Amino acid sequence: MNHRQPIVSVYKSYIHEIRRLPHAYLRRFFRLKAEDDCRAALLTKCDDHRTGKLKRVSKTIQQLRAANNGNHHAFNRILDLAYGRVGRLRWELMEPLLSDPNATLPPPIIPGKESSRPPVYSQELTALLTSGLSRRKRPLAPGDLSFPPILPERADPNSSDAQILGPFSKRREVNARWKYFRQEWKKVLPPLQISVSPSREDGHEGSDSGTATVVRKIGFYDTTVLEELVRLTTKPKNTSGAFLPRRWLRRRYQELLGRIPILTFMSARKDMKTKKPGGFSVSLAPNALKARSQGRSLPCATDDDVAWNLKASGEQ
Structure with a gap:
């Protein structure tokens, strides 16, 4: 078929650049993407x-x-793309x-109309929406989820x-709540997985009832x-034939970690002094670059710090 030749040529160029990528995961991801992209083009009957x-x-190439x-x-x-x-x-x-799937469905806003149920914010999504570490914009307040600010x-x-x-129109309320839900989750940076914090009592993951x-x-x-x-942010060894400086690669992966929130389930504490329910927390990897400017603040300088800084400045 005449249209196969340009696709084969593009695929070869794709694979050539994939082989130059510095790390195994990137090569695996883009090899699969190359196969999917070129297969989709091959199966498309319309020339345009x-x-x-x-x-x-x-x-992409x-x-x-x-x-x-x-x-x-x-x-x-x-x-x-890869992460x-x-x-x-x-x-x-x-x-x-x-x-x-485990949440109790809220009642319909319009009685008797099932499609008028408001959106359900899962515990995981709630944690992501209310954290500045997982948002492209400012974090939401918990009250914004129960009563969206776009509602009058x-x-x-x-x-x-x-x-x-x-009373306000129930239909308009339904539309506003779903509009807010859709526009806000799209501003969330998704976690790669959900981690589990070990129980404080015995050190085993998922030891509290219900964790599983x-x-x-x-x-x-x-x-x-x-x-x-x-x-890779500490030992970014280049495993391909391409030359990219290690320090440069480390910087890129540190920046990437700043765009990947770590969502962790915290087991409930059952000790005698403190009883806290389990829940989800959002954090960043310690070596993420974004962690230095968002979500964490530098400690205030002490008198000793100021004295040391003045002394160091005078010696230069």
Whole structure:
């Protein structure tokens, strides 16, 4: 078939750039992506649609080539694709968190109309939405989830506006709640997996009752992808034939860690002094670059620190 030749040529160029990538995970990810992209183009019967798909594939190849040649913007882009910050993998990581199969369904806003039930914020999504470490924008307040700020005060039947102007349209309330849900989860940076903090009592994961059913096995659960990523920020050994400086690679992976929140289930504490329910927390890896500027603040300088700094400045 005449259309096979350009696809084969594009695939060979794709594989050539993939082989130059510095680490095994990136090569595995983009090899699978290359197969999917080129197969999709091959199975497309419409010439115009096939040409459009090949143009998109060629754009990805150009990004890979620029990344392999040391363009940090292009390298950040391929890291975001490979680790689910953008693209289809991002949706696959986020989709399980957008519902909670164990949650009790809220009653319909419009009595008798099942489709008018408001969205359910899972515990995992709630933790991500209310943390500045997992958001592209400012974190939400817990009250924003129960009463979205895009709703007018009139939507509260106990408000003075509702008493003066009358009740707010239930249909408009349903639409506003779902609109807010959709627009806000799209600003979330998904975790690669859900981690479990060992119990404080006996040091074993999942020792508290209910942990096994609460923590969902999503994303890269039961893999070493996150651990390998953290290691690359300390020992970014280049395992391919391409030359990219280790310090440069370490910087790119540290920046990537700043875009990957770590979602951890904290087991309930049952000691005599403190009783805290289990829940989810959001953090960043210690060597993530974003951790230095967001979510953590530097300690205030002491008198000794100031004295040392003045002395050091005078000696220079």
